[in-house]
Amino acid sequence: MAIYRIAIGTVGEASHPSALRAALAEFFSMLIFVFAGQGSGMAFNKLVTGHDSAGQSADGLIIAALSHGFALIVAVSVGANISGGHVNPAVTFGAFLGGNISLMRSFPYWIAQLLGSTVACMLLKHATGMETPAFSLSSGVSTSNALVFEIVMTFGLVYTVYATAVDPKRSNVGVVAPIAIGLIVTANILVGGVFDGASMNPAVSFGPAMVSWSWDNHWVYWVGPMTGAAVAALVYDNLFIDDLHEPLATNDF
Template identity: 40%
Template sequence: MSEIKTWAFWRAVLAEFLGMIIFIFIGLSAAIGDRNNSFPDQEIKVALAFGLAIATSAQCLGHISGAHLNPAVTLGLLASCQMSLLRAFFYMIAQILGAVAGSAVVYGIRPETTHSLGVNKLNGISPGQGLGVEFLLTLQLVLCVLTVSDKRRDVGGFAPLAIGLSVVLGHLAGISFTGCGINPARTFGPAVIQESFNDHWVYWVGPMSAGVVAALLYNYLLAPREEPFREKARVLFCCGSTQENGICEPLLEDV
């Protein structure tokens, strides 16, 4: 509970909130774009908007909060014992509120002729198929985040770009099927504003389960750590040493 008393903690939570507003504003603004344009270049524009928004936010806010901007990423880092339960909880709340606020801003400034708000919907596939798409696309994203935030690797200043390209990749592959959620907060924001929750559970269960599976795969099969689990688990309650607690803000902290 000691970290909740620090300004650094609340600055990080605020960074997640503000970063999410900007991310959602840019992404949804690109998504609603020209409602008469259904050609592939529209999908490319949306994919680049979401990916570059994440990359820019990561560059700007990575040293403050880690720039998770995604509950699935936060859950993956929590499952990796890289942040405390308390921090993860507040991050997710900030991300959800930021997504709702960002969606409300887009809703308020959109043209009167535009009724869309970029709500994610299944397109010609079943909920089960949508679940599989969301799971796999989020899996590659969280694996990318875990890889570039691994202190055993030196990715230099390319971490934000790598994560942004991972988001672009997910959108290029998934927009035609699910609208590409891969971020429960991003899906929740516009759904709340327009009160549209058809198959909404798909966009929570798929990405959140992928975040946990990605953490287990990376930390126990692909790149296991020698540190005992009991020592790693101390970070969940922020009761480890100073060095251990230093990874409470693990993502892109050196950028």
């Protein structure tokens, strides 16, 4: 089982220069991702209705899917050589469960990801004068429905991350990892966006909720993605990564 490779790490690991550089890279990647993704939805609403919010539409859903997908391809690419390009607390959690990052090194990632999303939403609010809408459930969608969506969609995302970026056997597939990751997010938004916004990313949900101070059903956007990430990491690591695979050495941190 992959669980035996989990590493807690040392307290000093979190403040090591390499960990701080990686966290900074995650901050900027998340800022780029949320600013473009969240901002595109706000711009579409302004263009179509002339005010801050609009009902869901097919055009809006496609624009949201494409903007988030394209932005994530860039965000993962620019952070890949420094932090691994997680750009998602759920991805970091999945990497931790697979023994690919220690718990202590994960904390700076999580903090940076949440801060990056929040700063992006603050900049959008200041620049546009509009509210940054928080993720919410559509009419008729229960929290249990949304949980299933978030679990399954995040499973697909983290499974893709493992197959294209984490697996030691990935070979040349790793070159297209950012594209594959961006495309699965695009596809998932087209599936779940009309039901619960298709977050798949606790930080992406946290920033708008913090800036707009709207926390209704916010827990769904943490429990669902973290659960989906955990299942994907354990399934892929246990079934498809050889026992010879070793986690990152502590001194590499």
